[in-house]
Amino acid sequence: xxxxxxxxxxxxxxxxxxxxxxxxxxxxxxxxxxxxxxxxxxxxxxxxxxxxxxxxxxxxxxxxxxxxxxxxxxxxxxxxxxxxxxxxxxxxxxxxxxxxxxxxxxxxxxxxxxx
Amino acid sequence: xxxxxxxxxxxxxxxxxxxxxxxxxxxxxxxxxxxxxxxxxxxxxxxxxxxxxxxxxxxxxxxxxxxxxxxxxxxxxxxxxxxxxxxxxxxxxxxxxxxxxxxxxxxxxxxx
Numbered sequence: 001x002x003x004x005x006x007x008x009x010x011x012x013x014x015x016x017x018x019x020x021x022x023x024x025x026x027x028x029x030x031x032x033x034x035x036x037x038x039x040x041x042x043x044x045x046x047x048x049x050x051x052x053x054x055x056x057x058x059x060x061x062x063x064x065x066x067x068x069x070x071x072x073x074x075x076x077x078x079x080x081x082x083x084x085x086x087x088x089x090x091x092x093x094x095x096x097x098x099x100x101x102x103x104x105x106x107x108x109x110x111x112x113x114x115x
Numbered sequence: 116x117x118x119x120x121x122x123x124x125x126x127x128x129x130x131x132x133x134x135x136x137x138x139x140x141x142x143x144x145x146x147x148x149x150x151x152x153x154x155x156x157x158x159x160x161x162x163x164x165x166x167x168x169x170x171x172x173x174x175x176x177x178x179x180x181x182x183x184x185x186x187x188x189x190x191x192x193x194x195x196x197x198x199x200x201x202x203x204x205x206x207x208x209x210x211x212x213x214x215x216x217x218x219x220x221x222x223x224x225x226x227x
Contacts, residue, residue, distance in 0.1 A: 034216065036218075042221065043119075043207055043219050043220045043221045044158075044207075044218045045218070046215055046216065046217070049214070049215065089157060089158075091216075102160075103160070103216070105157040105158045105159075106157060107157045108157055
């Protein structure tokens with residue numbers, strides 16, 4: 001079964017600290033993996049997108065890594081800010097038969113950054 | 116990038132009524148997607164709206180409950196029919212544009 005699992009479910013860190021969020025997937029065949037940030041009451045906003053041939057992608061203080069062999073991805077946030085408080089969603093694109101990139105969503109990690 | 120506008124952003128609806136959510140994109144796109152996000156949950160795809168053809172619904176979602184229109188390449192509507200409290204959710208419109216998936220801000224519906 002195609003699944004995307006994220007950990008931890010929630011995380012609290014102090015402002016200025018770094019953190020790493022994990023995403024494991026069983027999606028196959030796999031097209032790409034995306035990380036989204038969703039602020040409370042807002043729609044998800046794209047942070048990174050990686051194909052199976054890429055193993056790292058950065059967007060400012062956000063760095064995503066991908067190991068397609070172990071089917072694991074991580075999102076590293078450096079020098080966290082209060083505005084990083086949000087849900088972070090891992091999304092894997094599944095290229096099934098007759099399907100053009102169906103998205104499989106993780107449950108998200110809720111990050112709270114405290115002053 | 117693609118900018119998506121959704122209306123309404125929030126609404127409180129009476130049980131048994133129907134509400135239509137509008138989604139406007141500032142670029143022409145082939146497919147538009149409608150998602151539901153129940154409280155504390157991730158996104159679930161309701162249907163894919165293709166211009167000029169019937170929408171394609173995911174398992175568990177039916178046209179009678181969630182009729183969709185797609186009159187042109189920049190606009191779509193989703194109607195939530197005969198609402199019950201279980202329909203209280205965020206409904207999100209999404210498009211893929213230049214290999215990036217964009218989401219609208221969502222429409223928060225509370226059914227009382």
